[in-house]
Amino acid sequence: MDPRNLDLCSDHCGEGPSILDLPIPSELKQEWWNLATRRQFLSRAGKSLAWAGLSAIAGRSGFSGLAQAAQEGFVPHFAPKAKRAIYLFMAGAPSQLETWDYKPDLVKRFNEDLPESVRGGQLLTGMTASQSRFPVAPSVFNFNQYGHAGHWVSDLLPHTAKVADEFAVIRSMHTDAINHEPAILLANSGNMVAGKPSIGSWVSYGLGSMNEDLPTFVVLTSKLPIYKNIQALSSRLWSSGFLSPEHAGVALRSGGDPVIHLSNPKGVSRKLRREMIDGVSEMNRKLHEKIGDPETNARIAQYEMAFRMQASVPELTDLSGEPESIWEMYGPKAKEPGTYAYNCLMARRMAERGVRFTQIFHRGWDTHTDLPNSMKVLCEDIDRPTAALIADLKQRGLLEDTLVVWGGEFGRTVYSQGGLSADNYGRDHHPRCFSMWMAGGGVKPGMTYGETDDFSYNITRDPMHIRDLNATILHLLGMNHEKLTFKFQGLDQKLTGTQPARVIKELLA
Template sequence: MHPLDANRLHLTRRSLFGKTALGIGGAALGTLLTREGLAVQAPDGAAPALPHFAPKAKRVIYLLQNGAPSHVDLFDHKPMLKKMHGTQIPDSVVAGKRFSTMTGGQTARPLLGEITHFSRHGQSGATVSDFLPHTGAMADELCFIKSMHTTQVNHAPAITFFMTGSEQAGRPAIGSWLSYGLGSDAEDLPAFVVMTSRDKEASCGQIFYDFYWGSGFLPSKYQGVKFRGSGDPVLYLSNPEGMSQAVKRTILDGIAGLNEMKLKDFGDPEIATRMAQYEMASKMQSSVPELTDFSDEPQHILDMYGPDVKRQGSYAYNCLMARRLAERGVRFVQLMHAGWDQHRNLNTQLKIQCTDTDAPSAALVKDLKQRGLLEDTLVIWGGEFGRTPFLQGKIEDTKQWGRDHHPYVFTAWMAGGGVKPGMTYGESDEFGFSVAKDGVHVHDLQATLMHLLGIDHERFTYRFQGRQFRLTDVHGSVVRQILA
């Protein structure tokens, strides 16, 4: 068959009209923009119109605590819980509220006093549990938001909501939006990196779904690159036996040439993605081994992150990796640590989780600050919701105390990147059940994150299936009171 005839078999009527229209329209638009002096060369992979204004942050490290930490045991001290311990929470407080199936039909809802002790820390006087001594010691660096609230009562949709702006899977993750909009400052590492870890006991971990860092309807080059917790962080970092660098370069150049031909024929963005990913994979063969070599880290830095820092796949290891990724220009680092889902083992598992995560989280903030990186790095710590102030189960069964999922109010903290340090924003009611003042919705947090990166969340959209989509959907307001 003649090559021209073979090519026609791949050319549908729709693609013919589509490519023709794009070609003519693109040429006309390019001419107009150039004539008016509006054409701008975008940075690597970035949208040309961004940022909308001067950013205060260049990058984000998101420490997502899967399973939902108990705000009333860790940050939001409520003396009323101890005073009314074991008594029924007033019906007027819970009326009409939805809970998970584990307590949705539970008629007895006795209040459970905090199982930890609280202390005030720093000049800000922030209340932090004694289970988190390292976090408490750096309270004056943090902005606590004690009025977070969401709409979901189950883990997967709630995490998906935080990471993508939608409760249903399929939308781009925050890191994908930022990679698409702002490009990358790293030449030999992905713009969006994901790492996961679990508690030592592995007793109540959540599933890590790929769509938590997926690119959705954006080209797949913007999806997160997951670093593995064992073995090579990324597969196939080493060349096969007998494959020299020169031979590999020749093969890659040949594949790139073939892909360029197909890209010209079909204009499929996934072909461009494939080409870019081949090149990035080649660069990572050199950059990732250096990235994961901690031999250049001073011993006092390793000690600050804790005894697990050299155990690949641990939360401490991932926190140090996050700092090393940030200083190399990675735009968005997403750490996800499972184990906070304490329905029946709060009085044993909560301490384990805090021990795993407290020192590394604090070390990350302190390490960024001493290197001059905290000023333009936004760090966020929080779960997908909180835990109920009432007990799941029976008050007499002291060995199996636990709390159910609670979306109506919970606590998160932020540091660096243009956020006011040493402050607490928002309040919950006397039971830690509902927002009492200055509520912050999931979309508000996302809008604020975007704003700190120089993006107007209402203007940053992507057209898909006939509609302009954005991370915050049609909601969200910037929480300006917490901006430095």
């Protein structure tokens, strides 16, 4: 008998056969054994590890965030370009034809049918599959070139155009999903099925914290600038999945306590709360010594973080010290909690305080009808604050090691959904090509990656899948997407999944 079996039986099974002797597939036995022996190790060394972890969490030692990550077995695989990331996610899919992918020749094709040779028998959504025609709808908005790089930028984004030299535009993004729910999940978790860890959770798991008083991964959802075709958002997009819950995104609210139940109940002082947490933590430590479940230490850490956040979050959200020049940059909406402008200013403040991964969600981009009017409202809401965030990070010396990503889950069709007039049209979902941009944190500024055909319908050069984007984000943060794994259900799970993914090195400075 494998001597490991005796050890496992003595600690877990009592008398009788070992788990390794049962008719279970060998790879599942090995996974169970790995988990079991890890629990044994943690149990036997539990007190020292628990106290070491707590001392790091509570700031009673000199451990840095990276040292804490190393204690868990993870450190950057190589020197990172970026220390932190801010992901500006436009849920609903912004049209590339009205933002970054300029197609001037489409004006001459107004209302012509999209050639079948271009459409190529593509699977269509139920919203346009029954159309008898697919009339080409040129954008009604003008484009101009900006910066030394000469990026073509829509007139809808005049403020963002002023910082064009700071970012790289990707015109050749593509994805596997044609509907919002699976596409948003794929972009945020690498899988079209709910339940997998989000990208921010993977970053937290791989790198650990940079700030002992704030969460590693923070989520901000923005107030709606428009009330039609709104995509639902839920915690599945910032879930930690099968990773420890300490890696899940913490959503800050726009009203009341920024974090629900953050304030002490009436009659409970901070001293009493401290005593309560100490008591619960002591019980959890004893439970850990007896059972060795690593999730117990995660619970202790979460209680400690919640206690410290009672002091750190109010300071974070107190904007009274921001000078007038900042309000001028971000615009008047930045003074209204929950707006996109407010969230962008909060993202800068979190970058200053060492939050590792910040994600801002903005909704309303599902422009099936009345696209020109909707796009005016949406772009006006995000343009000035986005440009301000880039400029503000740069003036503080933070942009060089802060990665900023902007984009949605897929693009929009060149043909109009429903009717078409010279100044009104809509666009359906389009996964074959769409545009995003990246700035700071090791990205080569001012470049354009990839090209599409004359209809912005098919990619003609340098395709970049959403999995490639996630692999590149991890690379810029110092992680190899192939090595950042977690054993679950018999597989070495990773953000980029089992399909091929590659780092787009042309985008790296």
